[in-house]
Amino acid sequence: MKNLSVFSLFLVINISAVFSQNHYGKNGMVASASTYASQAGIEILKAGGNAVDAAIATTFTLAVTWPFAGNIGGGGFMVIHTENGEVTTFDFREKAPFASSKDMFLDKNGKLKSGSNHNTALAIGVPGTVAGLYDAHQKYGLIPWEKLLERAIQLAESGFPLPKSLANDFFQFAEAPEKYPEMQSFIKRDGKVVGFGEDWKQPALAETLKKIQKEGKKGFYEGEIAEALADYIQSQDGIITKEDLAQYEAIERSPIQSTFKGYQLYGMPLPSSGGVTITQMMNMWEQLEETPIIGSVQYYHILAEIMRIAFRDRAKYLGDQDFIEIPELEKLLSDEYATELLEGINFDKAGESTVTEIHSIHEGQETTHLSVMDANGMAVSMTTTLEQGYGVKMQSPDLGFLLNNEMGDFNAVPGKTTNNGQIGTPANTIEAGKRMLSSMSPFIITKNNYPFLVIGSPGGRTIINTVFQTILGTTVYDYPMAQAIEAPKIHHQWLPDRIIYEEYKMAPETLKALEAMGHEIQMRSFLGRLMGIKYNAETEFMEGAADSSSPDGGVAAY
Ligand code: GLY
Numbered sequence: 001m002k003n004l005s006v007f008s009l010f011l012v013i014n015i016s017a018v019f020s021q022n023h024y025g026k027n028g029m030v031a032s033a034s035t036y037a038s039q040a041g042i043e044i045l046k047a048g049g050n051a052v053d054a055a056i057a058t059t060f061t062l063a064v065t066w067p068f069a070g071n072i073g074g075g076g077f078m079v080i081h082t083e084n085g086e087v088t089t090f091d092f093r094e095k096a097p098f099a100s101s102k103d104m105f106l107d108k109n110g111k112l113k114s115g116s117n118h119n120t121a122l123a124i125g126v127p128g129t130v131a132g133l134y135d136a137h138q139k140y141g142l143i144p145w146e147k148l149l150e151r152a153i154q155l156a157e158s159g160f161p162l163p164k165s166l167a168n169d170f171f172q173f174a175e176a177p178e179k180y181p182e183m184q185s186f187i188k189r190d191g192k193v194v195g196f197g198e199d200w201k202q203p204a205l206a207e208t209l210k211k212i213q214k215e216g217k218k219g220f221y222e223g224e225i226a227e228a229l230a231d232y233i234q235s236q237d238g239i240i241t242k243e244d245l246a247q248y249e250a251i252e253r254s255p256i257q258s259t260f261k262g263y264q265l266y267g268m269p270l271p272s273s274g275g276v277t278i279t280q281m282m283n284m285w286e287q288l289e290e291t292p293i294i295g296s297v298q299y300y301h302i303l304a305e306i307m308r309i310a311f312r313d314r315a316k317y318l319g320d321q322d323f324i325e326i327p328e329l330e331k332l333l334s335d336e337y338a339t340e341l342l343e344g345i346n347f348d349k350a351g352e353s354t355v356t357e358i359h360s361i362h363e364g365q366e367t368t369h370l371s372v373m374d375a376n377g378m379a380v381s382m383t384t385t386l387e388q389g390y391g392v393k394m395q396s397p398d399l400g401f402l403l404n405n406e407m408g409d410f411n412a413v414p415g416k417t418t419n420n421g422q423i424g425t426p427a428n429t430i431e432a433g434k435r436m437l438s439s440m441s442p443f444i445i446t447k448n449n450y451p452f453l454v455i456g457s458p459g460g461r462t463i464i465n466t467v468f469q470t471i472l473g474t475t476v477y478d479y480p481m482a483q484a485i486e487a488p489k490i491h492h493q494w495l496p497d498r499i500i501y502e503e504y505k506m507a508p509e510t511l512k513a514l515e516a517m518g519h520e521i522q523m524r525s526f527l528g529r530l531m532g533i534k535y536n537a538e539t540e541f542m543e544g545a546a547d548s549s550s551p552d553g554g555v556a557a558y
Contacts, residue, residue, distance in 0.1 A: 019482065019486055019548055020482045020485060020486055020545045020546055020547060020548040021482055021545065022480050022481055022482045022483075022543050022544070022545055023543070023544045023545065023555040023557050024541050024542065024543055024544075024557065025541065025542045025544065025557025025558055026375070026540065026541060026542070026558075027045070027374075027375045027557075027558050028042060028045035028046075028051075028054070028372075028373065028374045028375055028542075028557065028558055029042075029371075029372070029373050029533050029542040029544045029555060029556070029557040030042055030045075030054055030055075030058055030370065030371070030372045030544075030555070030556050030557075031370065031371045031372075031531040031532060031533055031544045031545065031546050031553070031554075031555045032058050032062060032066075032368070032369075032370035032371075032531055032546070032553065032554070033062065033066050033068075033069065033070065033368045033369070033370070033458075033529065033531070033546070033550050033552060033553045034061065034062055034065040034066040034070065034552050034553065034554070035552060035553070035554030035556070036061055036064075036065040036151075036155060036160060037058045037059075037061035037062040037065055037066065037070065037370070038058060038370075038546075038554050038555060038556035039151075039556045040057045040058055040060075040061040040151035040152065041054035041055065041057050041058035041061075041370075041372055041556065042054070042556040042557065042558055043057070043151060044056075044057040044143065044147070044148060045374055045375075045558070046558065047143060047147065048142065048143055049141070049142055049143040049147075049148075050083075050140070050141070050142045050374050050376070050378050051080075051372045051373060051374040051378040051379055051380045052080060052136055052137065052140040052141050052142075052378065052380055053137070053141045053142055053143050053148055054372045054374065054380075055078065055136075055370060055372045055380035055382050056133045056136065056137055056141065056148045057147075057148045057149070057150075057151060057152070058370050058372065059129070059133060059370065059382065059384060060072070060133070060148065060149050060151075060152035060209065061151055061152045061155065062368060062370070062384075063129075063152065063205075063209075063401065064152045064155045064156045064160075064202060064205060064209075065155060065160060065552075066368060066552065067166070067186075067390060067402055068165075068166065068169065068366060068368075068389050068390060069366050069367050069368035069384070069385060069386055069389065069458060070368055070384070071127075071129055071384060071385070071386045071391070071401065071402065071404065072127065072129050072130050072208070072209075072212070072220070072401050073127050073129070073386065073391065073395070073401045073402050073403040073404055074094065074127055074128075074129055074384060074385050074386040074387070074391060074403075074404040074406065075092050075093045075094040075125065075127060075128035075129055075132070075384065075385065075404065075406065076092055076093070076128070076129060076132065076367075076382060076383050076384030076385055076440060077089065077090070077091055077092070077093065077268045077272050077274075077382070077383055077384075077438070077440050077442055078090040078092070078132060078136055078380060078381070078382040078442065079255060079266055079267065079268060079380070079381045079382070079442045079443065079444050080136065080140060080378070080379070080380050081266070081377070081378060081379040081380075081444045081446065081451050081454075082140065082378055083376040083377050083378045085377075085446075085449045085450075087255050087257070087266040087444060087446075088252055088253075088254070088255065089252070089253050089254070089255050089266075089268055089269065090132045090135060090136045090250055090251070090252055090253075091128075091132070091250060091251045091252075091253050091268070091269075091271065091272070091435070092128035092129055092131055092132025092133075092135075092250040093128055093271050093272070093406075093435040093436070093438060094125025094126055094127055094128050094404055094406040094407075094435065094436070095125060095126045095128070095244075095248060095433055095434065095435055096125060096126075096407065096410070096430055096431060096432055096433060096434050096435075096436070097124075097125075097126055097238075097239045097240045097241065097244045097432070098241070098243065098244055098432045098433060099239040099241070099432065100239065100407070100430050100431070100432050100434075101430065101431075101432070102414055102429045102430045102431065103414075104122060104430060105117040105122070105407075105412045105413075105430075106412075106413065110413075111413075112412050112413050117405075117407055117408045117410070117412045118387075118388060118392070118405045118408040119392065119393075119405070120236075120237065120238075120392075121233055121236035121237050121238030121239075121392065121394060121403075122237070122238055122239060122407065123387075123392050123404075123405035123406070123407045123408055124233055124238050124240060124391075124392055124394075124403045124404060124405065124406075124407065125404055125406035125407050125436065126240055126244045126245060126248050127248070127403070127404060128248060128250055129384055130212055130217050130220040130221070131217050131220075131221065131248055131249060131250040132250040134216050134217035134250075135217070135250045135252065136250075139252070145213070145216060146213050146214070149209050149210075149212065149213040150213075152209055153206050153209045153210060153213065156201070156202040156203070156205045156206035156209060156400075157201065157202075157203065157206040158199075158201065159199035159200050159201035159202075160199065160200060161197050161198065161199060161200075162194050162195065162196055162197060162198055162199075162200045163196075163551065163552045164196050164551070165551035165552060166200075166552075167194070167195055167196035167197075168196075169389070169390070170187040170193055170194060170195075171193065171195075173186075173187050173193075173390075173393075174187060174188070174193040180393050182236070182393060182394040182395060183390070183393050183394075183395075185395075185397040186395050186397075186400075186402070189201065202400050203400070204397060204398055204399055204400030205399075205400030205401055206400075207400070208220075208225060208399050208400055208401060211223075211224070211225055212225075220245075221245045221246055221248055222245070222246055225399065226242050226245040226246065227242060228396060228398055228399055229245065229396065229399060230242045230244070230245060232396035232398075232399070233403070236394055253268075253269050254269065255267060255268065255269065255275065256268065256269050256275030256276055256279055256333070258279045258282065258283065258333065260282045260283075260285075260286055260445075260471075260475065261286060261475060261476070262447065263445050263446065263447050263452060263475055264445065264446045264447075264449075265278075265279065265282060265443065265445050265471070266443065266444045266445070266446070267279060267441060267442070267443045268440065268441065268442060269321070270318060270319070270320060270321045270326070270329075270437075271319065271320040271321070271322075271435040271436065271437055271438055272437075272438040272439070272440050272441065273314045273318045273437055273438065273439055273464065274438070274439055274440055274441025274442070274443075274463065274464055274467065275441070275443075276314070276318060276329070276332055276333065277310045277311070277313075277314045277318075277441075277464050278441055278443065278464055278467060278468050278471070279333055280309075280310045280313065280332055280333065280337075280338065280341075281306050281307065281310045281464075281468050282468070282471065283333070283334075283335055283337075283338035284306045284309070284310075284338045284341055284342050285302075285306065285472065285476075286335075286338075287335070287338055287339055287342055288302065288342070291476060294472075294473070294476075294477045294487070295487075295488065295510075296510075297510050297513040297514060297517075298347070300490055300499070300501075300506075300510065300514055301347070301350070301514060301517055301519070302345070302347070303465075303469065303490055303492075304350070304490060304492040304499050304514075304519060305345045305346075305350070305351055306345070307465055307468075307490075307491070307492040307493065307494075308351055308353060308492050308494050308497075309341050309344070309345075309351075309494075310464075311461070311464075311492070311493045311494035311495075312353065312494045313328075313332055314464075314494075315417075315423045315425055315494060315495075316425060316427075317329070317332065317425075317427055318427055318428070318437055319425075319426075319427030319428040319429075319434075319437050320428075320434045320435045320436070320437070322434075322435070323431055323433075323434045324426070324427050326427070348517065349517055349518050350514075350517050350518035350519045352497065353494045353495050353497040366385070366386070366387070366388050366389035366390075366458060366460075367383055367384065367385035367386075367387075367440060367457075367458035367459065367460070367463070368383070368384055368385070368458050368529075369381075369382070369383040369440075369442065369456035369457050369458060369529070369530070369531045370382050370383075370456075370531055371454040371455060371456065371531050371532055371533045371544070372454070372533075373451060373454055373533050373535065373542050377450050377451060379444055379451040379454045379533070380454070381442035381443055381444050381454045381455065381456050382442055382456070383440040383441065383442045383456045383457070383458070383463070384440075385404070385406070385438075385440065385458070386402060386403070386404040386405070386406075387404050387405045387406045387408055387409060388405055388408070390402055391403050391404040391405050392404065392405035406436055407430070407436065409428075409436035409437060409438060410428055410429060410430045410434075410436045410437075411423050411424050411425060411426075411428045411429050411430075412430075414426065414429045417495070423495075439459075439460055439461045439462075439463045439464050440456070440463060441456060441457070441463050441464050441467040442455075442456040443455050443456060443467055443471065445471060445474075445475065447537065448537065450535065450537065451533075451535050452474075452475075452534065452535055452537075453471065453474050453475070453532065453533070453534050453535075454532065454533040454534075455467055455470055455471065455474075455530065455531075455532040455533075456530070456531060456532075457470075457528035457529060457530040457531070457547070458528065458529050459527060459528040459529065461491075461493045462491045462493075462500070462527045462528055463528060465489065465490070465491045465492070465493075465527070466489050466491075466527050466528030466530055467528075467530070469487065469489045469490075470484045470485060470487075470489075470530055470532065473485075473487050474534055480534070480543060481532050481533065481534040481543045481544060481545040482545035484532070484534075485530040485532055485545050485546075485547050486547070486548060488501070488502055488505035488506050489501075489502055489505075489527045489528065490502075490506075490527075491524075491527050497520060498519070498520035498521060498522050499514060499519050499520070499521045499522070500521075500522050500523070500524050500527065501521060501522070501523060501524070502523075502524060502525070502526050502527050503523050503524065503525050503526070525549075526547075526549040528547065528549070529546075529547040529549050529550040529553065530545075530546075530547045531544075531545075531546050531547065531550070531553065532544065532545055542557065544557060
């Protein structure tokens with residue numbers, strides 16, 4: 001007993017030492033995974049840009065200062081709330097190249113060639129980021145495109161002191177050149193790996209960004225860069241061609257819209273599953289007869305059961321709607337269906353997930369989110385990704401940017417579902433030109449037609465659940481932004497049938513009680529790296545926070 005209390009004291013100190021801070025601003029705010037990038041966004045707001053301009057500058061800067069996930073070689077999703085109160089979204093998800101096929105990662109016996117859908121150039125999807133940023137700027141931006149890349153180019157050209165988290169990763173890449181041959185020119189200068197605190201210059205990336213600055217999206221998808229990119233990918237046995245690049249298009253889509261206790265919720269439509277799945281979970285939560293005390297055993301049990309059901313439906317039905325019919329979609333989003341699902345939950349005992357119902361896939365945890373709000377009520381919630389950390393870990397030294405391994409988000413083995421979480425449902429199998437299902441969940445919540453919460457996270461499928469719990473934290477439990485982000489979170493994704501919880505954050509008694517209800521539990525060091533802005537209509541202050549699990553994340557405000 002004595003030992004336990006000493007241990008608990010240590011935990012309290014440990015948590016308070018890493019707890020993220022609330023930051024406050026009146027005129028504008030940016031929260032992102034890199035302090036440099038957040039500052040770049042604020043510079044744009046100060047120069048007269050709006051939230052869309054600032055989000056674009058932040059994203060280009062993330063591609064320089066947070067190569068772990070920031071990118072121009074990947075894709076993502078953006079939700080925009082305009083100053084007129086309209087909400088729209090941009091889908092710039094990567095696409096399967098035209099030469100793709102549903103069996104492309106299988107051997108002649110129909111088995112997955114181990115790692116082929118993540119660790120080879122075949123895993124690279126046609127990048128969408130530059131098209132998404134450019135199109136959003138064309139329609140909603142205020143200040144010239146060229147200005148939005150200035151800070152990113154300057155940081156790539158002049159360099160910046162390499163932060164510790166990147167330096168640690170660089171060291172590991174340097175230690176295993178046979179495993180990461182294509183990373184060596186990325187992390188080394190004059191034959192030596194760039195170390196912690198040393199200036200890291202990226203001249204090739206600076207030149208690529210200058211081309212995009214001058215020529216817009218054409219500078220990336222056509223001409224010299226497109227040619228060099230296709231040649232490089234093919235030299236690594238990938239299949240992306242110049243035509244794949246020339247024909248890539250970002251798509252403006254209507255958001256998934258719902259209401260929750262007087263709030264309006266706006267999320268991404270398919271091919272991101274975030275909007276649909278979170279809406280389904282919020283609908284179930286809204287119909288609970290009693291609101292559980294946050295942090296109680298009952299709270300986590302109900303969360304887990306709601307997540308279990310919503311993730312079953314995600315795996316069963318969701319994929320790229322431009323390629324598959326989903327007649328069940330309306331039902332999934334309806335209150336009637338939420339009532340039906342809630343009736344099936346046992347409030348005293350864990351449900352069961354059976355493998356015969358669906359199948360699942362490994363999904364990278366490494367993505368990045370940014371939230372922006374300006375003084376006129378324009379807000380942007382944007383999540384972008386390379387899929388895994390540093391994507392496929394390949395880059396042409398002439399172009400200087402990393403490529404995604406997003407093809408790994410498709411169901412690689414059609415028809416195969418396992419207890420370990422592999423999904424094989426048809427909705428998300430590979431087809432030429434199709435977008436792979438995503439879990440990215442940028443959300444904007446409004447109250448009285450004005451942004452109340454701008455939120456999102458990396459974390460693969462855990463994104464959906466961390467965003468869900470953070471929305472509950474701010475709307476139901478009235479937590480300030482940082483407290484909602486840091487509140488202990490769990491994850492359940494139907495299969496594997498278990499609750500994942502965050503290390504040091506939940507009381508041993510709570511975990512034991514959940515086990516007694518029939519839940520299997522598993523620890524993880526953290527869930528999500530949320531970036532959020534909450535607006536207080538009474539004080540007219542924005543309150544922002546970057547998750548303490550984000551090593552270089554930061555909020556900039558003025
Ligand atoms: N690659 C992570 C996601 O799209 O959800």
